[in-house]
Amino acid sequence: MRYDVSPFPLGDDFRKPAPETEIAIGKWIRKPAKCKFALGARWKGKPIVWVPKGRMPKHLWFVGDIHGDILALETIIQTVNKETPGASIVFLGDMFDRHPYGYEVVIRLLELMKEKPGRILWIAGNHDVSLKFENGMFYSDCTPSEFADFLNGRQDLQEFGKRLIHFMQGLPRALFLPGGLVCSHGGVPHTDVQDSLSGRRDLYRVKALNDFTWSRVHLRAPFKQVNRTVLGGELGSENVLAFFRKMSVILKYPVKYLVCGHQHPDDKGKGFKEVSGIPALILNSSFFSENMFSPSPWLIPCIARYKKNKLPEVFPLELKPEECTRFYGTSNQG
Template sequence: MEGLLDRAGGPGLLFDNDRAGPGDRAIQVKTVDAAVPLWIIGDLHGDLLALEAALAAIARETPGSGAERPRIVFLGDLFDDEGYGLEVLLRVFELILEGPERTCVIAGNHDEALSYDGIRFASSVSPADFADLLNAHLSHEWIERAGKAAVRFFATAPRALFFPDGLLVAHAGFPLADLHERLAESGNWNDLTCLSDFTWARAHPTARRKLPNRFSRGSQFGYQDFAAFCELSARLGRPVTHMVRGHDHVEERYAIPSAYRAHPVLTTVALSRRLPRETFGPRERVPTLARFVEHSAPQVHRMHIPTALIDAIYPEPSADGLAGEPGSLEARR
């Protein structure tokens, strides 16, 4: 992976050829071959079980070989919230090495927040247990190198993809209303505040409009805010009609709020368990992934993982607050 990142011209991932330049992180995709399957996997947060289930489902639903093998877009947030963040990161690195031209990883807010100052790792978001894990193993050369590779990788990873059929792909959102006038004048999609909104904004399921709060990176948007952005993007030569995102850990692990009928917004999350910061709902969840459908919202696929397997991989905390023994590496893989 280090060698791939060192390559002249970058690692050559899916859609990298569409970048306007090396620093372009809001990529206007020129063409998408609808005949070659394209799958979208949302937030994982260390959920190695859900990742392997998604890869198995993709292999089952879209068998193929060579140039026709399915392509995958990850919506970011590979780690934090306990689980197996390092294993998920390395598994995604494996997929990249097996076929860079078939894999795209969009940076999520947890991925973007990870940093390294030459001595220790840190994160600007909470929870930040992945940075804690890396710091606890600084004497382990390969773990430290994996963390540094992650920081390098996500520094240049895309924050948004604009597909030619009108689909916007991002971890979280889009440039919010207070940026529209400036964006209309400059046309600079790589403005740092725009990139931040792609990575941090949250969708309100019913509100018409939400006032952006620049004191918090997690400002919300409503359905009229998205409609206004769709109108602006068309004027700027990047027509957007619908969107797929992650970021919000909805209980059903997917949602298309009815308020967004005019411009559908699909949230898809690949989490088989309730995260520690999720207060309500069952421990075992039904993770989702989505398949690209041209001129339509992506098609949602639910992955019904056996409850016993979820409980074995992610044991419920005991009475003293400590989790039980995790499943074996063989079971996790």
């Protein structure tokens, strides 16, 4: 099924947040401990790996990398509100950098969290947790890092930027859902971490948390060797399946699916990838193509809907290409 979102009144009024919204979010983020995530998770000031208890929401959606694409974010919000009012949404991280509206995306996401307590969950992406502030300057461990440059050019946002960094350090790194679904930005802990996994507490080790956020699942290779010289190492399909088996014993229910973001789309205009040999789904939810030679000037971004005991169901979002061009003033790259 595809959602044709062209009829939505996607005007220019959401390009820049209203001053009163910025003020309200600036106040709200000063007290992050009051933040109530979806699925019963709470902000605790440090990374968490969340295993919810109790009933699942009636409707639960997953959103991949947004990377500063405010048009995609607003399209997704309106689509979810129209199709499944009252739904919960899990964002899989990387909300800024690469494309023009990182600040606006962050404000809009925080506004959603403020207005819909208990219905939004933001899983940390590598760009999110890489933002730092030191010696009076913002910088990032990731490239590109346009959002840090933006904040450095806005002295009036320095306090907001520092509070945002503090908030993002306490975002969840992974989510384990009933029916065996693992949700993360990057992938799962590699085999050197798996060897010593004996309980949920072991998922809080630095290597495990980093792997949830930084690792990548190779689309075809069954095995990949551990490479700790970089944060973003690769996993093969058999490495992922080994983690599923280990966590099935620890959680006492079958763990067998993965949904994540992090990897950029291919040159076929699709906003999702499937992994050979395992039930894993990689989502991208931005309209922007990363490939200037792509046959499609814009991607078809995808979101996915939770299905118990199944891989999430993918829903492409179709917006007329001329709408993207009109909004961003370009026919391809941001």
